[in-house]
Amino acid sequence: MSNPRQPAYPVNPMFTNRWSPRALTGEAITREQLFTVLEAARWAPSAYNYQPWRFIYALRDTAQWDPIFNGLREGNRTWVKDGSALVVLASAKNAQFPGAAAPGPNAWHSFDTGAAWLSMAFQAMHMGLVAHALAGFEPDQIRAATGLPDDYAIDAVIVIGKQGDKAKLPEVFQQREAPNDRRPLSATAMEGKFSA
Numbered sequence: 001m002s003n004p005r006q007p008a009y010p011v012n013p014m015f016t017n018r019w020s021p022r023a024l025t026g027e028a029i030t031r032e033q034l035f036t037v038l039e040a041a042r043w044a045p046s047a048y049n050y051q052p053w054r055f056i057y058a059l060r061d062t063a064q065w066d067p068i069f070n071g072l073r074e075g076n077r078t079w080v081k082d083g084s085a086l087v088v089l090a091s092a093k094n095a096q097f098p099g100a101a102a103p104g105p106n107a108w109h110s111f112d113t114g115a116a117w118l119s120m121a122f123q124a125m126h127m128g129l130v131a132h133a134l135a136g137f138e139p140d141q142i143r144a145a146t147g148l149p150d151d152y153a154i155d156a157v158i159v160i161g162k163q164g165d166k167a168k169l170p171e172v173f174q175q176r177e178a179p180n181d182r183r184p185l186s187a188t189a190m191e192g193k194f195s196a
């Protein structure tokens, strides 16, 4: 299969080399490895440096794994079972920014937490690991499993693992187990005014 990831401009290859495989080996990673990935996310930028993100993690083969894993939708559970760590990415919905008289809604809580996620993904890749974001989960179940208060949003669940053989995936996922493409930049970048 030809690689669809041909950058139109000379970007650092890290941007096109990162992708989200589903085939994982089921091997453990160390707490040190997980914390190295989380450490990268800690340095993400955020509005007023508020750092709204929180990382609630579970390593495989620990008591914390099942309650979070069971909150994932079935389609994800078929392959996330071979992950090495799960991270619930949550963010504080409110903040008291400098100069504000009282706490109020932080419009950027998910935007900032998205930056933290991508830092995680690049650090994982740098360590020869895979990080794959998931929206396919039951929010109420994840909230109950983690004890997350209502004033925190669940932005995503991240599975971190070691890339494995795609032959072990269900057929439907085997066909999709390759880096995907992007629409051209000309359809995304607009000079001065929006155009559809």
Ligand SMILES: Cc1cc2nc3c(=O)[nH]c(=O)nc-3n(C[C@H](O)[C@H](O)[C@H](O)COP(=O)(O)O)c2cc1C
Pocket (backbone or CB within 6 Å): 018, 019, 020, 021, 022, 076, 132, 133, 134, 135, 136, 137, 156, 179, 180
């Ligand atoms: C917020 C978010 C939620 C996602 N949810 C899922 C998911 O539930 N299951 C899944 O298999 N992939 C999920 N993905 C992976 C995307 O499908 C993938 O990132 C996208 O197709 C781009 O591919 P790439 O990451 O390989 O470049 C999610 C990605 C993001 C960023």
